[in-house]
Amino acid sequence: MEQLLNLIDGELRSAVGGTSLDVYAPATGQVYAQLPDSDDRDVHAATEAAHRAFPAWNALGREGRSAAMLRLAQLIEDDLEGFAQDESRDNGKPLALARRVDIPRAIANLRFFATAILHFPSEAHLMDDVAVNYTDRQPIGVVGCISPWNLPLYLFTWKIAPALAAGNCVVAKPSEVTPLTAFRMSRLCKAAGIPPGVLNIVHGLGPKVGAAITAHPCIPAISFTGGTRTGAEIARVAAPMFKKLSLELGGKNPVLVFADCDFEEMLDTTVRSSFTNQGQICLCGSRILVERSIHTRFRDAFVERVKALRVGDPNAAESDLGAVVSHGHMEKVLGCIELARSEGGTVLCGGERVMLDGALKDGWYIAPTVIEGLGPQCRTNQEEIFGPVVTLQPFDTEADALALANATSYGLASVVWTRDVQRTHRVARALQAGIVWVNCWMVRDLRTPFGGVKQSGVGREGGVDALRFFTEAKNVCIKL
Numbered sequence: 001m002e003q004l005l006n007l008i009d010g011e012l013r014s015a016v017g018g019t020s021l022d023v024y025a026p027a028t029g030q031v032y033a034q035l036p037d038s039d040d041r042d043v044h045a046a047t048e049a050a051h052r053a054f055p056a057w058n059a060l061g062r063e064g065r066s067a068a069m070l071r072l073a074q075l076i077e078d079d080l081e082g083f084a085q086d087e088s089r090d091n092g093k094p095l096a097l098a099r100r101v102d103i104p105r106a107i108a109n110l111r112f113f114a115t116a117i118l119h120f121p122s123e124a125h126l127m128d129d130v131a132v133n134y135t136d137r138q139p140i141g142v143v144g145c146i147s148p149w150n151l152p153l154y155l156f157t158w159k160i161a162p163a164l165a166a167g168n169c170v171v172a173k174p175s176e177v178t179p180l181t182a183f184r185m186s187r188l189c190k191a192a193g194i195p196p197g198v199l200n201i202v203h204g205l206g207p208k209v210g211a212a213i214t215a216h217p218c219i220p221a222i223s224f225t226g227g228t229r230t231g232a233e234i235a236r237v238a239a240p241m242f243k244k245l246s247l248e249l250g251g252k253n254p255v256l257v258f259a260d261c262d263f264e265e266m267l268d269t270t271v272r273s274s275f276t277n278q279g280q281i282c283l284c285g286s287r288i289l290v291e292r293s294i295h296t297r298f299r300d301a302f303v304e305r306v307k308a309l310r311v312g313d314p315n316a317a318e319s320d321l322g323a324v325v326s327h328g329h330m331e332k333v334l335g336c337i338e339l340a341r342s343e344g345g346t347v348l349c350g351g352e353r354v355m356l357d358g359a360l361k362d363g364w365y366i367a368p369t370v371i372e373g374l375g376p377q378c379r380t381n382q383e384e385i386f387g388p389v390v391t392l393q394p395f396d397t398e399a400d401a402l403a404l405a406n407a408t409s410y411g412l413a414s415v416v417w418t419r420d421v422q423r424t425h426r427v428a429r430a431l432q433a434g435i436v437w438v439n440c441w442m443v444r445d446l447r448t449p450f451g452g453v454k455q456s457g458v459g460r461e462g463g464v465d466a467l468r469f470f471t472e473a474k475n476v477c478i479k480l
């Protein structure tokens with residue numbers, strides 16, 4: 001059985017406490033690896049190593065740091081197949097998806113921020129004949145990065161890459177549910193020339209390791225992606241310590257389908273935006289709002305397409321959906337479907353666990369599920385499910401569509417399908433969301449601000465926003 005290790009001060013180490021946790025393969029429901037069950041002592045050792053490493057890493061300058069990060073990206077790319085297999089085994093997602101999206105995007109994150117830092121500008125403000133101001137952006141020092149299980153290496157690198165590029169040293173915690181690719185990456189850091197202590201990866205449980213990072217007095221900034229409740233707990237601990245916080249939390253994203261859209265393109269993309277990664281992406285559309293004049297046509301065509309999706313072995317090329325991430329998560333999602341039934345919803349397709357044969361008989365599979373007949377205020381249309389479950393609601397006017405779209409406490413992403421340019425602008429402005437996709441979904445330019453409003457989070461990641469988060473701005477004013 002594979003034994004995973006922490007990366008602290010450039011060394012691969014067991015947890016100080018000596019205990020381990022089980023790591024499960026969702027496809028089979030079986031334990032296949034052991035994870036260090038770290039605690040505050042491991043976080044403390046990582047933080048001390050990071051502080052020791054900081055002056056030299058910062059002094060290496062943008063080009064030196066960029067070169068090391070580009071080497072790391074290349075080493076991951078050289079081993080893309082190994083990373084993709086680990087990601088699929090650990091998370092349950094189709095191998096083809098890990099090959100096509102997760103690992104290439106992790107590599108792209110490293111390359112993007114390794115080069116973005118070379119072009120990161122500072123501003124100057126001239127005051128006529130009085131003075132000149134310039135903004136000096138310096139790294140914070142040691143920062144904490146806490147990431148979730150749905151896109152493991154993709155979201156892990158999305159945080160550590162801007163942090164490292166900006167000159168910080170990092171204490172990072174991948175999700176205990178999906179630690180494998182972060183461990184695989186930790187074995188490449190030395191060969192990439194990342195000095196000891198610059199990137200520390202501490203594995204273990206959220207309430208132990210994540211909480212120790214959040215509460216550590218020598219880690220003044222935390223970047224977190226995960227559930228809204230966890231985000232609130234992190235904010236509660238970090239706020240009195242005046243830590244810088246970036247929180248990317250849950251969503252309940254609306255998809256607004258107007259009758260004038262390109263129906264076939266909308267249909268293809270809406271199947272993807274509903275069920276990619278078993279619906280476990282914070283950007284998935286989970287409430288599909290359809291103009292009444294095409295509602296029946298949409299419902300019939302959509303349900304037919306969803307019924308044709310194949311749930312199966314993540315390694316099989318023909319599988320559209322693999323397993324959901326854990327037994328607990330499967331139970332949660334199935335519970336949400338039961339709740340929808342008890343609220344009066346009609347399950348048009350799916351609605352149950354899928355039992356496979358042979359080695360996969362204990363795996364955690366759920367049929368893609370479409371529910372209709374529920375109003376906007378019921379729990380099913382208010383609470384994040386984070387699984388292969390979507391609801392349908394009809395609307396009559398643009399104003400109705402917007403009222404439905406904005407009727408949750410979340411505000412991460414939204415999708416609009418229309419060919420009316422005027423409406424595009426009106427609706428995009430009125431949606432309460434950090435991200436609006438029009439006639440597309442998951443098209444990502446890494447330079448754009450990424451994040452949500454309301455309970456979907458605080459702050460923005462991506463591009464200049466991420467580099468600004470991981471630096472402190474100092475104004476220098478010089479009298480002329």
Ligand code: TXE
Nearest residue numbers: 147148174175206207210211226227230249250282384386
């Ligand atoms: O997330 P958690 P979970 C949503 C989704 C899902 C729910 C719970 O609705 O069903 O959140 O998922 C660490 N202090 N999203 O339980 O617990 C934890 O170890 C510090 C949306 O997996 O928020 C992990 O590394 N850290 C989301 C990370 O936080 C703590 C993606 C996320 O775990 C901690 C995942 C604590 N007290 C789930 N407790 C998205 N927006 O993409 C846990 N952690």
